[in-house]
Amino acid sequence: xxxxxxxTISYVKYIVLMLIAFLLIIWLTQIIRYMELGQSLAIxxxxxxxxxxxLLPNAISTILPIIIFIASCxxxxxxxxxxxxxxxSMYLSSKNMNKIILLIYGFILVIHIFNTxxxxxxAYNKYKFKEIEFRNQFKIKxxxxxxxxxxxxxxxxxxxxxxxxxxxxxxxxxIEENIVIVSEQVKYNQSEEEILFTFIKGQRISSSNTEKSxxxxxxxxxxxxxxxxxxxxxxxxxYNFIQLLENDNPLYKKAAHxxxxxxxxLILILTISRKLIFINEKSEKLIANYTFNLFMILTCFTIxxxxxxxxxxxxxTVIMFYMGSVTIxxxxxxxLRRRYxxx
Amino acid sequence: xxxxxxxxxKIIQSIILGALILxxxxxxxxxIELLSQNYELTDTLVIGLINTIxxxxxxxxxxxLMSIIxxxxxxxxxxxxxxxxxxxxxxxxxxxxxxxxxxxxxxxxNKNNLNSNIxxxxxxxxKGFTETEINQKVFFNFNNQExxxxxxxxxxxxxxxxxxxxxxxxxxxxxxxxxxxxENHIIGNKIVMKxxxxxxxxxxxxxxxxYVINLEEFEDxxxxxxxxxxxxxxxxxxxxxxxxxxxxLMIVLFAYISVFISREAINKNASALKYxxxxxxxxxxSFVTSQIYLxxxxxxxxxxxxxxxxxxxxxxxxxx
Numbered sequence: 150x151x152x153x154x155x156x157t158i159s160y161v162k163y164i165v166l167m168l169i170a171f172l173l174i175i176w177l178t179q180i181i182r183y184m185e186l187g188q189s190l191a192i193x194x195x196x197x198x199x200x201x202x203x204l205l206p207n208a209i210s211t212i213l214p215i216i217i218f219i220a221s222c223x224x225x226x227x228x229x230x231x232x233x234x235x236x237x238s239m240y241l242s243s244k245n246m247n248k249i250i251l252l253i254y255g256f257i258l259v260i261h262i263f264n265t266x267x268x269x270x271x272a273y274n275k276y277k278f279k280e281i282e283f284r285n286q287f288k289i290k291x292x293x294x295x296x297x298x299x300x301x302x303x304x305x306x307x308x309x310x311x312x313x314x315x316x317x318x319x320x321x322x323x324i325e326e327n328i329v330i331v332s333e334q335v336k337y338n339q340s341e342e343e344i345l346f347t348f349i350k351g352q353r354i355s356s357s358n359t360e361k362s363x364x365x366x367x368x369x370x371x372x373x374x375x376x377x378x379x380x381x382x383x384x385x386x387x388y389n390f391i392q393l394l395e396n397d398n399p400l401y402k403k404a405a406h407x408x409x410x411x412x413x414x415l416i417l418i419l420t421i422s423r424k425l426i427f428i429n430e431k432s433e434k435l436i437a438n439y440t441f442n443l444f445m446i447l448t449c450f451t452i453x454x455x456x457x458x459x460x461x462x463x464x465x466t467v468i469m470f471y472m473g474s475v476t477i478x479x480x481x482x483x484x485l486r487r488r489y490x491x492x
Numbered sequence: 493x494x495x496x497x498x499x500x501x502k503i504i505q506s507i508i509l510g511a512l513i514l515x516x517x518x519x520x521x522x523x524i525e526l527l528s529q530n531y532e533l534t535d536t537l538v539i540g541l542i543n544t545i546x547x548x549x550x551x552x553x554x555x556x557l558m559s560i561i562x563x564x565x566x567x568x569x570x571x572x573x574x575x576x577x578x579x580x581x582x583x584x585x586x587x588x589x590x591x592x593x594x595x596x597x598x599x600x601x602n603k604n605n606l607n608s609n610i611x612x613x614x615x616x617x618x619k620g621f622t623e624t625e626i627n628q629k630v631f632f633n634f635n636n637q638e639x640x641x642x643x644x645x646x647x648x649x650x651x652x653x654x655x656x657x658x659x660x661x662x663x664x665x666x667x668x669x670x671x672x673x674x675e676n677h678i679i680g681n682k683i684v685m686k687x688x689x690x691x692x693x694x695x696x697x698x699x700x701x702x703y704v705i706n707l708e709e710f711e712d713x714x715x716x717x718x719x720x721x722x723x724x725x726x727x728x729x730x731x732x733x734x735x736x737x738x739x740x741l742m743i744v745l746f747a748y749i750s751v752f753i754s755r756e757a758i759n760k761n762a763s764a765l766k767y768x769x770x771x772x773x774x775x776x777x778s779f780v781t782s783q784i785y786l787x788x789x790x791x792x793x794x795x796x797x798x799x800x801x802x803x804x805x806x807x808x809x810x811x812x
Contacts, residue, residue: 166768170558170772173772175517175518177550177551177554177779178547178551181550194783211520211524214520215517215520219513230569295722297720299720303630305632311788318665322632322660324720327658329670331662331667352693354660354691355691356670356691357672361689362691363667440512447516447519447520450520450523454524454527454536454537455536458533458536461527
């Protein structure tokens with residue numbers, strides 16, 4: 150019993166560790182991508198971290214198959230290196246070992262389906278609302294004596310009065326209008342809808358196709374309106390399998406079929422991993438085996454993606470899509486099973 | 493010598509393995525993201541691969557961290573790490589690793605340029621280079637006490653034409669002149685503005701002739717996909733914050749090694765969870781602090797981050 154528990158804990162530990170590590174990496178890449186949108190840095194990090202966290206359940210569904218495969222490779226390497234595999238095979242029959250693995254896989258499948266159908270959908274709905282809110286905010290980059298709003302304004306100042314936030318010795322470029330304003334001071338007030346810049350004592354210079362001028366001024370006001378008014382538009386990730394099937398949009402129905410093939414791909418990985426965990430070989434051969442398996446899995450995944458693409462672009466019918474996907478999955482499974490038939 | 497070669501090979505193996513694992517996961521992630529978009533089959537594959545590299549280039553140092561974990565995990569279980577540590581001190585192992593740290597630190601420092609090039613590559617693949625037309629590009633060129641703002645509208649690099657150019661020149665924060673032309677050509681390494689209009693504080697007049705700009709003024713930015721660039725000739729001068737961040741990055745990379753190759757961590761029974769958690773904490777700390785900008789005491793803040801990491805590394809080295 151203790152041996153069974155040890156094997157279960159070891160395997161689950163590897164899966165969970167790998168999953169957390171890769172989720173962190175994906176989370177970080179998403180955070181960095183969002184931050185490039187150029188929001189004010191102070192608000193950005195916490196805000197973006199929360200928004201992108203809603204994408205994580207979706208990311209789990211996507212990367213779970215490959216994570217299980219990688220975790221299986223690591224577990225196999227570990228129990229081979231420490232000779233635990235020989236000990237386990239002495240005390241546990243292959244039937245017993247299969248039982249444990251099937252139990253873990255059954256649990257993973259249940260979690261995966263619950264995550265895909267309930268948690269991911271709910272989290273993605275929240276993400277859509279937050280994302281639109283974020284998109285519709287002013288994207289102001291304010292650092293290193295520079296204020297920048299994409300395609301609108303770029304402002305450089307020499308110093309900022311900390312008490313009243315007045316900028317001093319300012320050179321402003323209005324990007325859209327192609328106008329430069331040099332001023333001694335600039336005050337600005339920001340609301341959700343607009344930013345009002347008030348320039349004090351300076352020159353306004355225009356050198357464009359529509360206007361060529363040089364003007365001295367004592368006070369000049371310039372408003373930037375927040376034109377971002379994106380509305381929420383739901384996509385297939387906002388619905389679960391049943392809702393997708395019942396939807397009138399044919400693309401959503403196709404997404405439902407794709408979910409089934411994704412599940413089939415996960416089952417293929419579980420089948421491969423079940424064999425892989427108990428391979429007993431020399432270290433060098435193990436690495437070659439893992440690489441071969443990884444290559445086959447990625448090839449199978451790419452072909453499945455191609456078939457899905459053909460299905461989405463109406464080249465393949467539903468039946469042809471299922472036949473093609475199941476055939477590719479079966480061929481991959483059989484090829485990898487034959488490789489380990491002698492073990 | 494054989495001993496050093498063995499360590500070197502093991503490090504390279506773990507980097508390759510780490511890259512393979514990371515690329516596989518990110519490849520699947522990017523292909524799934526692309527499936528719902530209207531790309532051709534081969535385009536999906538090519539863009540998927542480019543996106544995979546782009547994702548990896550977002551945080552290149554994560555690959556080094558992963559390879560250190562793999563190196564530690566693989567050698568620890570076979571007691572090879574204990575043997576290595578018996579003959580080599582932590583400092584010597586760090587020295588061996590320093591080459592890889594330099595490579596990954598330079599990748600991390602230049603990741604914005606690399607990512608910009610990857611994005612440009614993707615754009616070229618999608619649009620076809622012949623069709624490349626950038627709507628507008630703005631440069632802010634700081635040169636000692638001079639500032640030049642240049643705006644290019646309707647820039648077509650393939651046809652070597654620019655529909656409109658506006659240039660504003662300032663010296664000591666005082667406006668000198670602005671030049672505008674809508675007859676522009678890129679000839680060799682120069683932009684020729686024909687019959688420009690010049691605005692000064694005293695006059696506005698059309699000039700018969702041409703005004704020439706050297707493309708080298710814009711460095712590589714002219715051909716990049718960025719629509720706004722700040723250029724400065726002060727690059728040779730040391731930017732203290734940039735330098736602090738670079739040093740912090742190097743120290744952080746060395747700190748990862750000091751965590752995993754320490755005397756406690758090399759034991760066969762050392763807890764993977766404990767040491768991976770420590771390294772993740774260091775990673776998150778350095779990542780978050782590097783993103784923070786303070787209006788006051790910015791340099792003090794980054795100096796304190798550097799000192800914290802340095803003391804942590806020093807503590808690990810002293811404990812040896």
